[in-house]
Amino acid sequence: MQGKIVDRLRKDWPWLLMLVPGVVLTAIFSYGPIYGIVMAFQDYNPGLGFSRSPWVGMENFKLIFQQAQFLNTIRNTFFISIFKIIFGQTASVIFALQLNEIRQNGPKRVFQTIVYIPNFVSWVIMAGILLNLLATDGIVNQVLKALGGKPIQFISNRDVFPWTLIFTDMWKTFGFGTVVYLATMTSIDPELYESAVIDGAGRWRQTFSITLPLLVPIIILMTVLALGNVLSAGFDQVYNLYSPAVYPTGDIIDTYVYRLGLQNGKYAIGTAVGLFKSVVSSVLISTSLIISYKFAGYRVF
C-alpha cells in the first residue's frame, strides 16, 4: 500500500508541484472562511468569536423560514432566474440563426462584436446608464410615447421590475450565447445543406430540419449549465437597480443576505440564509453536471 503511494508520488510529483500555487491560494482564501459556516448554528457574539459563541442548533433556520419575506425572496429568485434562462437562450439562438443567414463575413464579424460588448460592461456602469434610459421621461419611454403607448415605470413598478431585470439581463448577455451557437453552426458539415438544396429545401426548411436539430444538444447543455446557477439571480444587477419599493418582487436571496448581514448586523441569520442557498445550489449544480454528462456526453470538470 505504502509502496504504491510512493510509486505514484515518484511519477506524479511534477503535476503536484505545478498545482501548488493554485491549491495554496485556494486553500487559504476559499477554504479559509468555510469554518464560518458554524455561525449559522450559533448566536454569534463578536466578543467570543467562533470558538466560544453559544450554540443554538437550528434556531436561525427556524427563524428565517418563519419570515414571509425570506420565502418571498426564494420565489423571486426562481422566477427571475428561470425567465432569464428562457429569454436569454431564445434570444441567443434566434440571433445566431439570423447571423448565420448573413453570408458576408465582414458585417457578420462586426455584428457579432457589437452584440457582445454589453456583456463586458459592469452592472455598476450599466445601472448608471439604464436608470437614465428607463426613467419615465427617459429615451425608452419617449419612444413608447411617440408610438402612442403609455410610459412604463420600469424601475419602480413592482410588477414590471422583475421583467426589467429579465430583459436587461437578456440584452446584456445574449451575445455570449450567440458566439457559442454561431460557432456550432459554422462547424456543421456544408454537405448537409447542399444535399438539402438538391432535395429542394428552402432556407426555412434548412433551418428547421438541419440547423436547429443539430443545435439542440448544445441548447440543452447551455440551459442545464445555467440551471445550476438558478439561485444566483444576479446580485450586482439587482443591487444596483432595486429600491425598497420593488423589494416584494425584486429582492433575491443574495441581496437579502447582504441586507441582513451587513446592514442590519444579523451575522448569524445572514450566514444561515447563505448556507441554505449553498446547499440547495450544490444539489442543483451537481444534478446539472450529471445531466449534461449523461445526456449531452459533455464533461465540464
Add this chain to the structure above:
Amino acid sequence: MKFRTKGQKIFTVINYILVIFVCLSCFLPLLNTLAISFSAPTYVAAGEVYFLPKGFTTQSYAFAMSNGKFLRAFWVSIKRCVLGVGLNLFCMITTAYPLSKSKQRFGARNFFMSFYVFTMLFGGGLVPWFILMNNLKLLNSIWALVLPLAVPVSNMAILMNFMRSLPPEIEEAASIDGAGIFRILWSVLLPILKPSLATVGLFSFVNHWNDWFQGALFMNNPNNYPLQTYLQTLLTNFRDLLRQSGSDYYSLLSRMNEQTGRAAQLFMGLLPILVVYPFVQKYFTTGLVMGSVKG
C-alpha cells in the same frame, strides 16, 4: 452569392434590418451616454440629448481629470488588473494542465478537481471572509483584491477542456524528444493555447475591472478604491464630489451637472474594455467554443 428568388431577397433584407436593429439596441445606449457626457447641462436636464452632443463641452471630462479621485481609482484598477490577471493566468495554466490529464496519467486528478469544484458550491459567507482578510492583515491592501479567487474555477475549466481537446500526439512527440512536462507546457502547449488564454485572460480582466463589491468591502481608505467601487459611490454622491471644487462650484454648475459628469466618468470606466476587447475578439470563437462546448 446570387439571390435566386424574390422571396429570398426580401428575407435577406428583413434579416439585415432586424440584425442591425438589435445591434443598434446594444450600441445606442452607450452612444447616448457618450453624447450626454459631452453636452451642456441645460440640454441634458431638459431631456433633449439623444445620440449627438448638444452644446458641446468637454467640461465633464476636464472635471474628472482635475479631480484626483478618478485618476487615482483608475490607477488602482489598472494595478489590480495587471496583478490579478497575471496571477489568474499563471494559476489557471498551472492548474488546468495537470487536471486536463486522465486519472491514469495523474492519479490524484479527481481529488484535486473535487477540491476546486467544492469551492464553487460552498463558501463561508461575507462575514467570515472579512474576518479572514482582517486576520491576514490584508485589509486596505491591493492584494485583498488580487489574491482571493486566484483560480477562477469555471474559466480554468474552459482552459482545461481546451487542453483536453488537443490531439495527444502533440505532447507525445515532444516527450519522445525527452522534454519534461514543464518544457512541454512552456514551449509546446502555450503557443497553441493562445486563443484560449486570450479568452480566459479577457474574462479575468473583465472580472477584475468590473468588480466593485470587494473594493467596497476590503478597502478602508477611499483613496484605495478601485474604479468601479468609486463609480458606485458616484451614483449616489456625485453632487458632494462637485461641491469639493470649493468656490468654483457654482460657476461649474452652469457648465456641467451630475448627469453629464457621471456619464463622462462612466464612459471612461468603460473605455479600457472597449479598447482591449477588439484585440482579443478574433480568438473568441476558437478559444471559447473549443473549451466550453466540445467535450
Add this chain to the structure above:
Amino acid sequence: MKKLLTLGIALLMILSSVSALAEFTPVPVGEVGTGTREYVEPPEGDWDTPYTEIVNIRTVKGQGADVVFEAGEDQSNNEWTRGWYNDLGIEVSYDWIDEGNTQYTQKLNMTIATGDLPDVFRCNYIQFRQLMKAGLIQDLTEVYNKYTSDRIRGYEETDPDTIKLTTIDGKIYGIPIYYYGIIDNPRYMWVRKDWYEEEGSPELKTVEDFENLAKTMIEKHCSYAVAVDNTLDYLFMTGPMFDVYLGQPSQGSYFWYKDDDGRIKAGIAHEEFKTALEYWAKWYQEGILSPDFMNYDYNGMNEEVVTGRAAFHPFYQWEGWLNNPNLVAAQQNENAYLIPLQFPTIDGSQVLGQVGFPNADVIVVSNTCKNPAAVMKLLSYTDKIMFDPTTVLTEEQFKGFTDGQREHLPGAFEILDPQADMIQFEHVLYAIESGDTSELFTSGMKKKYGDSISWIENKEPGGLGAFCQQGFEGCSYDLAKYLIDNDYLKRTDMWGPSPEAFDDTVNTMDIISIGVSEIIMGIRPVSDYDDILADWYANGGQIMEDAVNAEYGD
C-alpha cells in the same frame, strides 16, 4: 505597433508590481506617528492639560464627501489634528474612513464582527446593545467624571434622559452625542421663493389653500408641485397636515405616540393616516405629485428641485444647504431658492411640530483601548472649539477648524450642545438685524453669521444654508422657535431608543411602504389599507407595539 504595445504592457506590469509591493503592509488611513498605544498616566490638572508622552487613539468615521482641505492638508494633517497634538498631546489615526457616509453602518458591522475594534467610535443603539452583550466596550464612569469638561457634564442637566440610556447598572458605557436641541426637529413645506412671491406670498392655512397654490404653480412654472422620493421619507413628512406623525420608512423607523385611549401606536396605525392616504392618492392623480416619484431616490428628488420641475419640497430645516445653492446656480436667478412655510392643516388649525427622540448615536470606547481618558479629553476639546463662548480663536484658526465642512472632521469626537442652536439662532438673527456683532460668542455663531452675510451682501450661494436657517424672519429656525415658544409640539411617546424586541422583527416597514405606494399610485383603493395594516400587525407590528407599550407606556 505590436512591439510598442508589448513594451507598454511590460512597463505597466513592472510599475504596478513595484508600487503594489510597496503597499504590501497595509498603510493605516492616518499614518501612525510617534504616539503610543500603551497606558499612559493622564497628567494632573484640568481635562485640557496635555499629555507629556504622546498618546495614540485609533478611530473610524463616516464623513460627507464634501469636506474640503486646505492645500497640502489631509485627514492626518489639519487644524484639528494639530490642535489635538499640540494642545492635548494626542495623536489620532483612522482605521477606516467612509467618505460619502453611505456605508458607515455596514462597515462598522463588519468591524464589529471581527471583534477587532478601534479605540473609540460612534454607533447606533442596536450596535450599542450588541456591543454590550458581547462585552466589547468599557465602563467609562470614572474617566467620564474625571476627564471631561464641566460643559459636557452639564449637558446631562439640560437633557437628563439621554445619558440614562447608556447607563447600565449605574455605569456609563457610552456618551450620547446629544443633539442641537429640539429646534432642529420640526419639518417644513419649502417653496420656491420667486414663484411664491409672484403669487403675492399667500398664507397657506388649509390644505385646500395649498392645493390651489400648487395647481397655479403647475400651470405657470413647473411639471408638478411637490418633490418627494421613492422611500416615502419626505412624503411622510407632510403627515402633520393631516394630524398624523410618521417616521422614516427608509430607516425602518416609526413615530410612536398615544392614541385617544392612551395606547402608544405607530403613526401608520393611527386612524388619521388614512386621511393622509386619501389626500396623497388624490395628489398623485391630480399631478401634484410627480407620476414618476417612485423613480426618484434622494438624489433624483433633489435633481427635480434643482431643475425647477417642482415648486415644493417637504424637508428638514437645513434645505438651505441641500438644494438652494444649486438652485440659484442652475437657474441663474438669485431669487430662485426655497424658503420654509409651516404646513397647512385640513381645517386651518395650528399645525404641530413633530419632535422625535433625537439621539441616534452613541460614542463608545472599546475594551482594548488603553487610554480612555484621552478620548474624554478629545470630546471636551471638540466641544470647547465649537460651542464654548469663552474660547478665543484667531481668524486663521477659526477658518482652519470650520471652513469647507471641516467642523465635521472630528467624527467620533463630535459632541453637540443640546442648547446650542437655539442660543445661536437668537444671537445670529440679532446680529444680522442690528448689525451689532459683539454678541457672537461661539465659532458656530460666527460661522453662521458670516455665511448669512456672505449671501446677503455678496450673493454667495454657499451662504444660503445658514441664511435660510437663521438669517431672516421666517427662516426655518424662526418658524421652529414659534412652535417651541407656544408649545405647538407633538413629542413622541417613545422617548428613547426602540426596545430590543425591534431587533428581531425584520423589515416590517416594507409591508407599509409597498402598500402605501400602491395606494398612492391608485393601484389599490384606500380601503385596502386595513388589510395592509392587519398584515403589518401580524408580521411583527404587534410585537413592536407591545414592546413599546411595555417599556414606555403608562
